[in-house]
Amino acid sequence: MGVKKISDIGYSGRKLIIEGILEIFVGILLTVFQEVVAVYAVELILFLLLLVTSFDLIMWPFRAKDKRQFFWITLIKPLCIFVFGDLAIIVRMPLYLLTIFVGIYQLLQAFINGVTYYIYRQNDIKPRFKFLFDACWLFILGVSALTPKDSVGVQLFILGIYLIVLGLTNLRDGVTFDKEMHKGELTRRVRVSLPIVFAALIPRRTLQKLNDYMASDEYISLELAYDVKKEEATVDLELFVHVTESGFGAIGHVDICYQNQVISYGNYDTNSERLFGMIGDGVLFKTDREKYIAFCKKESHKTLLVYGLSLDDKQRQAVEEQLHTIDALVTPWEPNQYVTKQGEQQDVMYAYKLKQETGANLFKFTSSKFKTYFVLSTNCVLLADSIVGRAGTDILNVKGFISPGTYQTYLDREFEKKHSIVVEKSVY
DSSP states (O other), X not given: OOOOOTTOOOOOHHHHHHHHXXXXXXXXXXXXXXXXXHHHHHHHHHHHHHHXXXXXXXXXXXXXXXXXXXXXXXXXXXXHHHHHTTSHHHHHHHHHHHHHHHXXXXXXXXXXXXXXXXXHHHTTOSSOHHHHHHHHHHHHHXXXXXXXXXXXXXXXXXXXXXXXXXXXXXXXXXXXXXXXXXXXXXXXOXXXXXXXXXXXXXXXXXXXXHHHHHHSTTOSOHHHHHOXXXXXXXXXXXXXEEEOSSGGGGTOEEXXXXXXXXXXXXXXXXXXXXXXXXXXXXXXXXXXXXXXXXXXHHHTOOEEEEEEEOOOHHHHHHHHHHHHHHHTTEEEOOOOSEEEXXXXXXXXXXXXXXXXXXXXXXXEESSSGGGEEETTSSXXXXXXXXXXXXXXXXXXXXXXXXXXXXXXXXXXXXXXXXXXXXXXXXXX
């Protein structure tokens, strides 16, 4: 009996088609009927809860004593739903909370666009006006959502449009799931993915899945349960998705590895950090693959989810051309030994330890959008995608903002396809 592969995600063309159709259907209902369909949905949920709690009350005398809830609790639940469920405020409260949540997310998007515009203006990067425009209208929309009574309809309409476009993305992926990709077909199609607040949780959820497996009675070997490779596939390029138990590392980080050399981008000059560490000088480093993996496990206690890609000659050439383009934009940088805060030397800088222990070469950008790092837009994933995207990966979303979780979801989905360029998954 083989070991169960906990790396299996369960994607299939049929599943994606069904998801896409359901999302489109719900999206159309929300855009056309807005509050009406949402109110009916809440009332239906309350009705189902009333049925479940009433059934629990009826069955209470027949349950074993050790499986009974306290009688008054069993009694009061259906009574509360029956008495208060018909009040307009109770029915509409979930809609108000949803509207406020969507509004807060829009304010987050306005903040990302506003900061990105400011960085691009400081570095004279064009085009940039779209970031300012998006920041303004998203801010207005988000603020209006904080008074949900007057904006429920508008926000439900926007949510409906989002679900329709998300459904079309999943429907397209489902239809083409088993289609064989033509060699050398370097396609880039715009897609809609999960909101970044949800995508941010994906690397940490994967780590939890690995931890649960290692703590279970089924545990034999993490590599046996996770590592998998498509038959007769050769790996030309790898993507590392880092994740830690807590902190910012739980959101994830992405590196690429080409020809046994890891290439990573981030805010590695800790002394340049500002805005609570979200912004800093963009630093690129290159180092040996095996030394880097050992360093990550020792220094940061990271788990690395590794995805292997198989490229043809045209794709390899496109990747190498982009690497040469990036090399022309950087200049060597020597990191300080210590992090300096308020004029005092504190901890040893991560970049310094990286250089000492792995022999890494570090660089700073002299120009381009990568000159300044911003964790929510011009981040590690954007640089990795600017390289790997030359091979035809289809991850670029509508806004151009990509999180490690979004990238991981895309890679998992591509691996499940028979004919994609993602051919291997492993864990360190």
